[in-house]
Amino acid sequence: MKIVMFYHSLLSDWNHGNAHFLRGIVQELKQRGHEVQMFEPEQGWSLQNLVKDYGEEKIQELQEYYPGLETNFYNLESLNLDAVLAGADLVLVHEWNDHDLVKRIGQHHINKDYKLIFHDTHHRAVTEKASMAQYDLQHYDGVLAFGEVIRQIYLKENWTRKAWTWHEAADDSVFYPHEKGELEGDLVWVGNWGDEERTAELHEFLINPVKELGLKAKIYGVRYPQHALKSLAEAGIEYGGWLPNYKAPEVFAKYKVTVHVPRRPYVEALPGIPTIRPFEALSCGIPLISSPWEDAENLFTPGKDFLVAQNGEEMKKHLRAIINEPEIAEELVQHGLQTIRQRHTCRHRVNELEQVCSELGIVNSKIYLNAEITDEK
Missing domain, CATH: 3.40.50.2000 (Glycogen Phosphorylase B;)
Structure with a gap:
């Protein structure tokens, strides 16, 4: 599949917990042979704070742990969705995006073949319901919610017609037990x-x-x-x-x-x-x-x-x-x-995402690149 993702930041986890899970998912998708293109806004607050406080070298250091991890920066006013989404099979849009971007991608999706999913990994559906209700999801194919209670809110409020529970998980390519040396504390x-x-x-x-x-x-x-x-x-x-x-x-x-x-x-x-x-x-x-x-x-x-x-x-x-x-x-x-x-690893979550893609009608030959599956839906 060609997967296009719009998130706040892939490069920075400064006060941005979603980057943890996102990095693991992107790397797992790439390892399975999918083409992944990430887009994050120019001047995003997380990356801005990271660079201001710790310098550009922290972005370079990230490559030591996530080789080949790449992103694209966009300006909302000049973003060309026809070019960015050309040939896409799946588009994921995170809830920490500008309302206008979410709406524009939804409108672009009309009469297009790719599948479009909104991804919610925050508590704002409860704590800032009015703001979340302003997201225009009428042309989205569904919502990935990082808990069943969030999924139920989207359905109850009629913000979407379809929703799946998609919990976060550990990227065990980076998060694994390290050899214990001399302890530094309790x-x-x-x-x-x-x-x-x-x-x-x-x-x-x-x-x-x-x-x-x-x-x-x-x-x-x-x-x-x-x-x-x-x-x-x-x-x-x-x-x-x-x-x-x-x-x-x-x-x-x-x-x-x-x-x-x-x-x-x-x-x-x-x-x-x-x-x-x-x-x-x-x-x-x-x-x-x-x-x-x-x-x-x-x-x-x-x-x-x-x-x-x-x-x-x-x-x-x-x-x-x-x-x-x-x-x-x-x-x-x-x-x-x-x-x-x-x-609860990112492998398990990508398996779940692939099942959602199959349910939405993306052909199995695109979803399961390393499996012997020939039937097309």
Whole structure:
């Protein structure tokens, strides 16, 4: 297939978690022989911030982890959709795109042969419903939603006629257990502070337990306000700033445990959506403890893939167990790795995407390039 994708950024994961999953999907599609063309806007805020703070060399470094990963930059005013979409079989448009672009691609799709899908990987369908309702999807063939609850919203609100659940997953070509050398500490956490969506939770499940147990810990991420940095310093937690996502596996190998603290919208209104962080941590073989979230779609086995702490006291109890009892840690690691490898890699998600393409009527000879399938639908 020729696949054209419009996303905010492939090159930058500065405060842009979608890039994690996107890179793995693009590489997997290319390995299967599909032609993939990526388009991201000129002057995109994520890439702009990355270059401003860390320089162009970080874009070059990305190639060491994702060889051949390429993108195209477009200007919305001069974008020629006839040229860009010529010969396309599948077009994916992410929800973090300009409303006008989404509408223009939809209108271009009228009487065209390619299949057009909108891809939603955020909680805005709940938290910013009015803005999401303004996306004109009437000429789209359907929606990929990164959780069943999001899929149901699109159908209930009549934003689309067809929708599929398409969870994020780990790119295990990059996220795999690295050999453990000399440890640098007890606990590491990789995540952005965000928009005060989990401030209380970060204190209860991360900052306070580290402080009260006297653990050696380090936190990576961006958009940490002054009050957050002050809290980290008071707890004796080292702040590492932005960490390129592809570096996370190397960092995980230097610590004994990590935690997952989902943002409040996912806990309160979007059960079943863990976001990509737990997938990546488990895929790297680091023991994981999570604050509460409802695994409504049975993606994991809580208690075996990772431990769940209902409150700060339970978090301290679990941290003590993992740090002081290696057999508990190893059992979690092995169970979590098995779950990822059996169900939650980018290979699994591309398999699911190919099934969607087949359902939409793209001929199997284009979808399954490496399989002996000759029937055409």
